[in-house]
Amino acid sequence: MPRDPWREVLDEAESLRTRAALSLKIPPISVPWEEPDESLGDLAFGCFVYGKRMLQAPESIASRLAPAFSKGRFIAGASAAGGYVNLRVDATTLATETLRAVGETGETYGRGDPQKERILLEHTSVNPTGPIHVGRARNPIIGDSLARILRFAGHPVTTEYLVNDVGKQMVLMYWGVTRLTPEQVGPADSEKEDHTLLPYYVKANELAEKDARVGQEVDALIRRFEGGDAELTREISNVSRRVLSGSLQTLERIRVGFDGFFWESELILQGKVPPVVNRLANLPDARQENGAYFIDMAPYGVKGRETKWFITKSDGTSLYPTRDIAYHLDKFSRCDVAITVLGENHRLEFEQLRTALRLLGEREPEAVFYSYVVLPEGAMSARRGRVVTMDDLIEEAVSRALDEVRSRRPELPEARMREIAETVGIASLRYNIVRVQPEKKITFRWEEALNFEGNSAPFLQYAHARTCGILNKAGGLEPYDPARLTHPQEARLVKVLSKLPNTVQRAAADRRPHEIAGFAYTVASQFNLFYRDCPVLTADPPIRAARLALVDATRVVLQNALECLGLPAPREM
RNA sequence: GGACCCGUGGCCUAGCCCGGAUAAGGCACCGGCUUUCUAAGCCGAGGAUCGAGGGUUCGAAUCCCUCCGGGUCCGCCA
Numbered sequence A: 001m002p003r004d005p006w007r008e009v010l011d012e013a014e015s016l017r018t019r020a021a022l023s024l025k026i027p028p029i030s031v032p033w034e035e036p037d038e039s040l041g042d043l044a045f046g047c048f049v050y051g052k053r054m055l056q057a058p059e060s061i062a063s064r065l066a067p068a069f070s071k072g073r074f075i076a077g078a079s080a081a082g083g084y085v086n087l088r089v090d091a092t093t094l095a096t097e098t099l100r101a102v103g104e105t106g107e108t109y110g111r112g113d114p115q116k117e118r119i120l121l122e123h124t125s126v127n128p129t130g131p132i133h134v135g136r137a138r139n140p141i142i143g144d145s146l147a148r149i150l151r152f153a154g155h156p157v158t159t160e161y162l163v164n165d166v167g168k169q170m171v172l173m174y175w176g177v178t179r180l181t182p183e184q185v186g187p188a189d190s191e192k193e194d195h196t197l198l199p200y201y202v203k204a205n206e207l208a209e210k211d212a213r214v215g216q217e218v219d220a221l222i223r224r225f226e227g228g229d230a231e232l233t234r235e236i237s238n239v240s241r242r243v244l245s246g247s248l249q250t251l252e253r254i255r256v257g258f259d260g261f262f263w264e265s266e267l268i269l270q271g272k273v274p275p276v277v278n279r280l281a282n283l284p285d286a287r288q289e290n291g292a293y294f295i296d297m298a299p300y301g302v303k304g305r306e307t308k309w310f311i312t313k314s315d316g317t318s319l320y321p322t323r324d325i326a327y328h329l330d331k332f333s334r335c336d337v338a339i340t341v342l343g344e345n346h347r348l349e350f351e352q353l354r355t356a357l358r359l360l361g362e363r364e365p366e367a368v369f370y371s372y373v374v375l376p377e378g379a380m381s382a383r384r385g386r387v388v389t390m391d392d393l394i395e396e397a398v399s400r401a402l403d404e405v406r407s408r409r410p411e412l413p414e415a416r417m418r419e420i421a422e423t424v425g426i427a428s429l430r431y432n433i434v435r436v437q438p439e440k441k442i443t444f445r446w447e448e449a450l451n452f453e454g455n456s457a458p459f460l461q462y463a464h465a466r467t468c469g470i471l472n473k474a475g476g477l478e479p480y481d482p483a484r485l486t487h488p489q490e491a492r493l494v495k496v497l498s499k500l501p502n503t504v505q506r507a508a509a510d511r512r513p514h515e516i517a518g519f520a521y522t523v524a525s526q527f528n529l530f531y532r533d534c535p536v537l538t539a540d541p542p543i544r545a546a547r548l549a550l551v552d553a554t555r556v557v558l559q560n561a562l563e564c565l566g567l568p569a570p571r572e573m
Numbered sequence B: 001g002g003a004c005c006c007g008u009g010g011c012c013u014a015g016c017c018c019g020g021a022u023a024a025g026g027c028a029c030c031g032g033c034u035u036u037c038u039a040a041g042c043c044g045a046g047g048a049u050c051g052a053g054g055g056u057u058c059g060a061a062u063c064c065c066u067c068c069g070g071g072u073c074c075g076c077c078a
Helices: A005-023 A048-054 A058-068 A091-108 A138-152 A168-179 A193-210 A212-226 A230-253 A264-269 A273-281 A320-332 A344-359 A390-408 A414-434 A457-474 A488-498 A500-510 A514-533 A541-564
Strands: A043-046 A075-081 A084-089 A119-122 A157-163 A260-263 A286-289 A292-296 A308-310 A337-343 A366-370
Touching: A005 A043, A005 A058, A005 A075, A005 A084, A005 A091, A005 A488, A005 A500, A048 A058, A058 A075, A058 A084, A084 A091, A091 A488, A091 A541, A119 A138, A138 A157, A138 A337, A138 A366, A138 A414, A138 A500, A138 A541, A157 A230, A168 A193, A168 A212, A168 A230, A193 A212, A193 A230, A212 A230, A230 A264, A230 A390, A260 A264, A264 A320, A273 A292, A273 A320, A308 A344, A320 A337, A320 A344, A337 A344, A344 A366, A390 A414, A414 A457, A414 A514, A457 A514, A457 A541, A488 A514, A488 A541, A500 A514, A500 A541, A514 A541
Parallel strands: A119 A157, A119 A337, A157 A260, A337 A366
Antiparallel strands: A043 A084, A075 A084, A286 A292, A292 A308
16 A cells, blocks of 8 residues: 555645635635745745735735634644745644655555556667767666656556667678678777677778769669668678677666567568558648658748658668658557657757647657767767777776775775665666756766765765665664654654655656656755754664664655666665 | 757756745865665765846746857758
8 A cells, every 4th residue: 555645645635725715715726835944834824925916915814714724634734924825734644654654565556556647768879870978878877767656656657679680780790790701800808799890880881982882782782772682681680680689788787678679671571561651641731742642840830941851762762760650559468558768869859740640630749858968079970980888887887886995995895885886886876867957958977976975875875775684783673653753864764754655646748757856865865964963873762762663664765766767775885 | 130958066967837935956166974775876066147138926946138258050951
């Protein structure tokens, strides 16, 4: 039975407000709740809108409204100040309910009720031509965090990677891998196949431009491929599988995995594209130009130099956007809501996709857009050799974390140090990306990406490790009386903990993982203050017992918030 | 030519959707706190005309308009 203590507080406040207003014959107006400065109360709302509606001073309304509030289970009292009504939440009741919720739901505190709505979340989907670089790093991290949050919120979620294993770039890759020797392409910087195969792709691109004979060979392959040569399509797909296997190892190390993969080649081989082409070409809006079908999207809000959206080439072969439509129709046969995590450069294309689906009378997907990570000197570019790969970043993060562990915990055995370093390094990297709103651009700087203090993953993990440390030494939980939690800092901590379920629901509904990051930071921060102000193990037995329950609740909340972000929660650091 | 995204102390970010009571954190810098549950912590100090200008409003970082700066996109590529 999931519980949401803060939601109960809000619901009660709302109903008390309605009753108070009714008793004064004040029209019920929905005014948003805010959280005022602690010295004023726990919840508040301004009476300015009432004032305007009733042509009275907000101060006077507030001072009449406040006394009309009756006490509730949570709401202990109301007072008026400066046109606001401030409500005070009873600390003991909130502590009782919050700790009981954690006690009853255990490690699952914060998890939402099971939802019916099946969500298919597509993310990452980088072209399998080489290692994933940091410029794209936000996609898997945002995508995986969002998947975790949606699942925790109660949704059945399937994550999927669209493997773009067709098209010219893959034909080039295939040509390179099958025709070039290791001596021709030079050495790779790693044994993983995403790294070892990249040089073939780079060399193939170079030769195709410079050498006319190579260009002809590649063109011939492209013609065979576009002619529907199934054998060739499979061979090309196999190359992409090899590259992908390398990238997946990297993703696995940062705790990103997928429930499924969708191969674009399969879409083609299974003949799912022509029916879609037909449907599109038969739309009333479809036009023809030199044998190529298109839809002019200008009437549908698409603006710019070119508003034609092409369905086919003049030779009748399909284009990527058309295949994407076919893919989405397939998606919708398997889910209720389709979400895709996309780089900001795909905004227009996504609008076109939605428009085309709308014209077909089909459902439309949602998207979460992010800006690419750039280097201080500009965008990452494989061609200009200006790249930091995910593998580089991971190695550096873990190695710096190991230095930290060595200096902070010299007494630990080497293997344990390495374990903690991996945990901290990976978490730092994920947290630094997920804590920022996706649409803000991030400039990659080592010193920021690998900062282990302040608002960073280790800060959160450290707070979690501290809770575990206390609980370990305590030996076990005991029966407790929540009324023994009388310190203001205990109340602050309780209040934050009570908000986990509500925060999860909001972050899931808004598709905003960074809200969980902010929440986790607040929890850790409030716990650190509690840690300073309220000794646990040495407190008098009744207080000790109550504080232990609070520490355990904090542990659960941190663990679950960290889990939602894909950050490991170490028991010691 | 057009569309979209971003612009908050020296640096990075939250708040913006849903307008409210002195704009909240982190980094960096300076000064403190460890016989007490791990100092990856805590406390204190300084530092912001919330890009600029108009408008709406009793009230604007938040909504509207214009402009400036940065980014992205407008292929019979994917």
